[in-house]
Amino acid sequence: MFETVEDVQKRLEEQGYICDRRIATVVYLALKLEKPVLVEGPAGVGKTELAKVVAKAAGRPLVRLQCYEGLDEAKALYEWEYSKQLLYTQILKEKISEVMEGTKSLREAAERVGQQDSVFFSEQFIVPRPLLHAITSKEPTALLIDEVDKSDPEFEAFLLEVLSDFQVTVPEIGTFEAVTRPIVFLTSNDAREMSDALKRRCLHLWIDYPDEEVERKILEVKVPGMDQKLVADVVALMQKLRSLDLKKAPSISETLDWARALLALNATSLDEDLVKDTMSVILKYEADIRKAQQELSRMMTKPTPAPGEVPGAPAPPRKKGTLH
Amino acid sequence: MQRKILEFANLLRQSGLRVSVSEAIDAFQALGELSLADRDVFRDALRASLVKRGDDIATYDQLFDLYWSGFYDNLKNAFDSATGSLGEQGIDVERLLEQIRQMLESGQMPEGEIDLSELARALLTGDLNQLEQMIRAAAAQAGAARIENMLQIGFFSRRTMESLGAEGAANELRELAARLRAAGMGDAEADAIGKLAERFFEALRKSVRDFMERELQTRNFDYMEKFRREALFEKSFYSLTEDEIARMREVVSRLAQKIKNVMSIRRKRRKKGKLDLHTMLRRNAGHGGVPFELVFKEKRKDRPKLVILCDVSSSVANVSRFMLQFVYSLQECFTKIRAFVFVAELGEVTPVFQDHDVSKAIEEALEGGGVINVYTRSNFGMAFHIFWRDFLSAVDAKTTVLILGDARNNYNDPKAWCLRDLHTKAKNVIWLNPESPSAWGFGDSVMDKYLPYTTMAEECRNLRQLSRVVDKLVL
Numbered sequence: 131m132f133e134t135v136e137d138v139q140k141r142l143e144e145q146g147y148i149c150d151r152r153i154a155t156v157v158y159l160a161l162k163l164e165k166p167v168l169v170e171g172p173a174g175v176g177k178t179e180l181a182k183v184v185a186k187a188a189g190r191p192l193v194r195l196q197c198y199e200g201l202d203e204a205k206a207l208y209e210w211e212y213s214k215q216l217l218y219t220q221i222l223k224e225k226i227s228e229v230m231e232g233t234k235s236l237r238e239a240a241e242r243v244g245q246q247d248s249v250f251f252s253e254q255f256i257v258p259r260p261l262l263h264a265i266t267s268k269e270p271t272a273l274l275i276d277e278v279d280k281s282d283p284e285f286e287a288f289l290l291e292v293l294s295d296f297q298v299t300v301p302e303i304g305t306f307e308a309v310t311r312p313i314v315f316l317t318s319n320d321a322r323e324m325s326d327a328l329k330r331r332c333l334h335l336w337i338d339y340p341d342e343e344v345e346r347k348i349l350e351v352k353v354p355g356m357d358q359k360l361v362a363d364v365v366a367l368m369q370k371l372r373s374l375d376l377k378k379a380p381s382i383s384e385t386l387d388w389a390r391a392l393l394a395l396n397a398t399s400l401d402e403d404l405v406k407d408t409m410s411v412i413l414k415y416e417a418d419i420r421k422a423q424q425e426l427s428r429m430m431t432k433p434t435p436a437p438g439e440v441p442g443a444p445a446p447p448r449k450k451g452t453l454h
Numbered sequence: 455m456q457r458k459i460l461e462f463a464n465l466l467r468q469s470g471l472r473v474s475v476s477e478a479i480d481a482f483q484a485l486g487e488l489s490l491a492d493r494d495v496f497r498d499a500l501r502a503s504l505v506k507r508g509d510d511i512a513t514y515d516q517l518f519d520l521y522w523s524g525f526y527d528n529l530k531n532a533f534d535s536a537t538g539s540l541g542e543q544g545i546d547v548e549r550l551l552e553q554i555r556q557m558l559e560s561g562q563m564p565e566g567e568i569d570l571s572e573l574a575r576a577l578l579t580g581d582l583n584q585l586e587q588m589i590r591a592a593a594a595q596a597g598a599a600r601i602e603n604m605l606q607i608g609f610f611s612r613r614t615m616e617s618l619g620a621e622g623a624a625n626e627l628r629e630l631a632a633r634l635r636a637a638g639m640g641d642a643e644a645d646a647i648g649k650l651a652e653r654f655f656e657a658l659r660k661s662v663r664d665f666m667e668r669e670l671q672t673r674n675f676d677y678m679e680k681f682r683r684e685a686l687f688e689k690s691f692y693s694l695t696e697d698e699i700a701r702m703r704e705v706v707s708r709l710a711q712k713i714k715n716v717m718s719i720r721r722k723r724r725k726k727g728k729l730d731l732h733t734m735l736r737r738n739a740g741h742g743g744v745p746f747e748l749v750f751k752e753k754r755k756d757r758p759k760l761v762i763l764c765d766v767s768s769s770v771a772n773v774s775r776f777m778l779q780f781v782y783s784l785q786e787c788f789t790k791i792r793a794f795v796f797v798a799e800l801g802e803v804t805p806v807f808q809d810h811d812v813s814k815a816i817e818e819a820l821e822g823g824g825v826i827n828v829y830t831r832s833n834f835g836m837a838f839h840i841f842w843r844d845f846l847s848a849v850d851a852k853t854t855v856l857i858l859g860d861a862r863n864n865y866n867d868p869k870a871w872c873l874r875d876l877h878t879k880a881k882n883v884i885w886l887n888p889e890s891p892s893a894w895g896f897g898d899s900v901m902d903k904y905l906p907y908t909t910m911a912e913e914c915r916n917l918r919q920l921s922r923v924v925d926k927l928v929l
Contacts, residue, residue, distance in 0.1 A: 135495060155488070155498040162487040163480065170508055212739040320508065322714075329506035330474050333484075336508050377811065417811055438628070 131159055131188050135329075138187075147176070148340075148347045149181040156335040157184055166293050166314035171337035173319055174381030177213045178276055180337070181315035185272035187307040188313065193267075194274045195260040197281035203288060207298060208262045211255045218250070250300035262306065264299055279318040286328055293331050321325060333345060339381060341371050348382060353389040364389055370429045371412065380412045387411050402430055456482060462521050463504060465672055477503055497522075503584060520672050526586050529661045533582065536567045536653035540646065550646055554578055554630075570630070574623040577654045587906070589665055592618040596670050599621065607666045613664050620655065627651035684899045687918045691772035691796075691888060697770070702917065703813065706776050709921050710783030727751040732795050758854045758881070760788045763841065765859030766820050767832045773888050773914060774858050778816050781856075782807055793819065793846055796837035801825030803844070832862055834900065835869035842872040854882040854927065857908075860889050861901040866898040870907060877907040886914040886923060 132138045139154040157180075160167045169177045172373065187190040219226070225423055229246060231237040251355060258266060264273040278286070298306040316332065318324060345365045349356065364385065372379045380388075388411045397404055406423060413419045456481040463478045490496050497518055505514045537547045558570070558578065576584045615621075627652065635644035686702060694702065696921035727750055734749040762781055764774040774795070781791060787929030792804045803823035807815045822828040849855060855876060877883045885908045887894065887901060905911055914920050 151494055152498045152501075155495050156502040159484045159499060159502060161486060163483055167502075168506070210740060216742075323507070326472060326474075326506075330476055332506070333480070333502040334506040335502060336511055419685075421811075433657070 131161055134158070141187040142183055143351075143412065145183045146351050147179060148344055148351055149180070150340075151189060151342060153335065153337065156333055160333055161188075161313060163333070164262065164311045166316060166332045167335050168324065168332035169317045169337060170337045171319060172225070172379065172381055173341065175337045175339060177317040177337055177384055180272065181274040181276075181317070183314060185274075188272065190270050190272045191267075191311065192272045192274055193260050193264040193312070194276060196276045197278050197285070198306070199229065199280060199282060199430050200231055201281050201285055203285075206259050206260070206261050206288075207287070207292075208300060210251075210258055211256045211257050215255050217251050218255075227252060230449065248302075254301065256300070256303075262298055263293055264312045265296060265308045266306050266313075267312075268309065268343065269311065272313040273315070275314065275316045277319060279320060279322050279324065283325065284374065286325055286436035290327055290331065293328070338373055339379070345369070345382065345385060349385065349389055352386050353393060354356045356389060356393060357398055360390075360392065364392070366406070367400065367429060368412070374425060376413070377415045378413070378420045384412045400430070402426055405430070455485070459485075459500075461785070462500075462517075465517060465521060466504060466514065468673070469513055470506065471507075471513060473504050477499040477506075491523075520668070525661075525668060528533075528664050529582050529586055529589075532657040532661050532664075533654070534803070534904050536657040537650070538701040540650060540653060547650065550643065550650065550769075551578065554647070557817065561765065563910075570626055571623050572632075573619055574626045577623065577627070577651075577658070588618060589614065589662060593662075593665060593669065593859045598666060601666065601670050601673060601675075604670065607663065607670060610669075610908065611659070611663045611666050614666070618658075618662075620658060624651065624655055627636045627654075633829075644694075648818065656694055667754065685799055686751055686813065688916050690915050691770075691776070694772055697777075702776065704780065705917065706779050707783055708781055709917075709924075712922075713784060713924065714787070757787060757789045759850070759852050760791045760843075760854055760856060760927075761848055762791065762793045763800070763837070763858065764793065764795045764819070764855045765797065765832065765834075766822065766828055767797045769832075769862070770860050770888050773819055774887065774918070775816055775820060776917070776920055777856070777858055777886065777924075778819060779812060780920070782812050782815070784924070788829070789852075792845075794821055794845070795823060795826060796834075796840075797822075797826065797828050798830045798833035798836050799826040800840040822890040828867060830920060831864045832859075833866045834859060834861060834863045834904075835867045835872075838872035839869050842875060846875065849876060849879045851879070851913065853880050856927070857883065857885045858914075859885075860887055860899070861894070861904060862898050863900045868903045870900075870903045872909040873904050877909075884909060884927070886920075887911060889913070890915070 132141065135151065135154050135158045139149060139151065142149055142154065142157075156167060159165070169180060171177055182192055200394075226243075226246075229242055230239055233242055256262070260273070264271045275289070278289070281289075293314065296311050298304045299304050318444045342365055345368065346361055349361050349365060368380060368388075370386050386410060391408055391411050392400075392404075395404075395408070405426060409419050409422060413422055459481055460478060463473045463481070466473045473656075481500055484499040484503050485496070488499055490494055500518070501511070501514055505511060536636060540547050540576060555578065558575070569580070572584075573588060574586060575581075593610070593614045595617045596610055598610050598614065601607070601610055628648065631644050631647045631651065634647060635641070686698065691700070730749045730751040734745055734747070735743065736748055737749055738745050760776070760781065764778060766774050780792065781788075781793070785791060792802065793807065794800055795803050802822060802825065803815075803819040806818050806823045808814070810818065820828075873883070885901075885904065889899070889901075890913050894905070901911070910924055910926075912919065914923060
């Protein structure tokens with residue numbers, strides 16, 4: 131499917147997804163080792179998008195399972211179609227009495243029915259939900275289990291069987307095994323930590339905010355028609371905003387929204403007023419906007435004062451520590 | 455390679471990462487699929503298969519650099535500088551080595567075969583790969599994995615040299631030089647070989663020492679870090695430096711996150727409620743609508759309301775600081791939080807938290823939040839009386855009241871009856887006192903007067919104790 135890591139990078143780029151080597155490496159490995167990938171990172175950096183794009187680049191249909199609290203097997207895996215079963219028994223009533231014809235005792239009748247009961251518990255009456263669909267599908271699929279951290283721990287435990295063997299057991303019918311293993315992406319926003327058992331079965335990919343160069347490339351691909359200088363300015367300002375101590379740092383999706391907004395406003399260059407007016411596209415909390423506005427003039431005029439060196443500058447972004 | 459990866463996985467484990475055997479196997483498999491020429495790809499492949507938490511990435515990166523950054527490179531440097539310095543003296547090292555190599559290969563040694571050890575051969579042929587492996591093997595044999603401190607570097611280096619058989623190899627090289635001289639090689643050249651052998655040994659010794667230093671670093675990488683954090687956990691709030699307060703803030707926010715994670719799981723633990731007809735009918739459709747399985751609505755566990763009274767006089771300011779941070783990081787675990795600060799007067803600072811982000815709000819609250827004067831002497835009786843007078847309506851049967859203070863009342867009237875009324879109204883009254891229980895009630899401490907009206911009174915002087923209380927509070 132993909133020949134090398136570079137190939138992955140190139141093919142994703144053709145689909146309009148700019149990624150660094152790290153992401154490409156993990157995608158490549160996931161395909162080669164047939165392992166699911168757990169994608170984590172701040173909101174809006176393109177976790178879900180990655181799954182979509184990989185599916186597209188690999189030419190596989192994407193099966194998506196959106197997780198939420200209370201999601202259970204019936205909604206994720208399969209469900210018996212009770213109404214259809216009932217309907218069929220009604221319609222087939224005559225046929226059933228035909229089958230029963232000539233039986234003398236109750237026991238005999240029950241046996242006759244018993245011989246036929248697999249009809250009603252066959253694949254015909256199963257409603258496949260995303261997981262079963264991904265596994266039984268004739269053509270290879272890509273499976274996206276989105277926001278898996280929102281699901282309950284019980285569901286997570288149940289996912290383990292699916293992810294390690296790519297098979298699903300329906301007691302009445304038997305075990306379905308994947309013909310070709312789907313490419314599986316799980317995304318998580320870190321609302322809660324996933325269990326070690328689940329993590330062990332996955333490759334792990336941490337997508338962080340992009341660096342300046344990558345972000346510029348993304349903008350060029352996603353929002354064509356923007357002035358080169360404007361792109362550079364937008365990206366530079368976004369990078370600086372991220373270094374502020376904000377409640378919710380703006381991510382790529384905000385950058386794109388903002389760029390589109392600027393394009394719609396026919397802006398050719400950034401000035402302070404324009405930024406102030408459009409700030410609500412980038413920042414989603416009142417307190418963040420206020421803070422950013424205070425810093426704005428400093429961020430836009432001076433070249434790039436390193437945080438910490440300027441008196442009154444915001445604290446540098448906290449380093450992720452290792453306390454557990 | 456396998457050994458090295460296992461060792462690396464081990465190292466990660468020692469540094470507090472969780473790496474399972476199956477993950478190490480994944481790492482092998484991953485490497486099998488990739489070309490290893492690119493260091494970054496190698497790093498990413500290992501990272502994807504071994505590290506599964508965002509928080510661990512920083513540690514991984516550091517360890518990776520420490521472990522995989524070439525010992526080989528250092529080895530090469532050491533040997534290059536050894537040959538280089540001879541080159542400056544006008545000796546053509548390359549030619550000399552070439553000569554010897556040819557002699558070794560063709561087996562045409564003067565005065566019959568000379569039995570060179572592996573080490574001597576590796577040195578003469580400049581096979582540094584081989585040399586690296588030999589050093590690693592010898593170090594393992596010498597028990598270098600047990601190295602614990604700086605003082606042991608010399609000892610383990612010596613033992614590694616011994617198990618390498620360095621002394622023997624040196625003798626062999628000397629003998630080789632002597633034989634070549636006897637076979638009519640020029641004095642200058644024979645001397646050069648002698649010198650070269652010496653330099654090589656110097657380089658070898660240096661490399662082995664370097665290897666040990668790395669070994670120590672990798673083993674000890676987490677040691678200081680762990681030590682520091684442990685200390686921070688146990689350290690009394692009374693004696694924190696500015697820097698420690700900053701780091702502590704970070705630790706508190708991470709602890710809060712942890713509690714939140716646990717909470718999201720515990721939330722599931724609910725009590726049974728009324729019959730849920732809707733779901734029941736749906737679930738029993740398979741039985742023809744006969745309700746075989748009963749389904750009940752689930753009741754969520756009530757989240758507590760919290761009223762927090764913080765003494766912000768300098769003696770307990772740090773306890774208040776971190777408690778407030780905890781409480782506000784865990785806001786969603788409570789239905790409602792109201793915060794009050796006092797020294798003598800008491801005032802509400804809840805609005806401060808709504809206007810600012812946590813760290814700024816806390817600083818402001820500790821300064822009195824603009825509602826009270828903090829530059830007076832503590833008077834718990836007065837503070838409680840004001841609360842009783844103005845804010846008692848904030849307390850109901852679902853409210854947990856959290857009081858932080860040392861109960862050093864400067865011989866004022868304790869007015870314990872205010873607390874008694876509070877206690878009757880509230881669900882819980884929890885008192886956190888940074889002093890140890892043995893000091894309660896002595897001197898101007900009126901803790902003993904208040905004690906009967908608390909549901910729980912705890913000593914709370916460091917982060918460990920504080921987090922234990924928070925645990926009890928929310929879970």
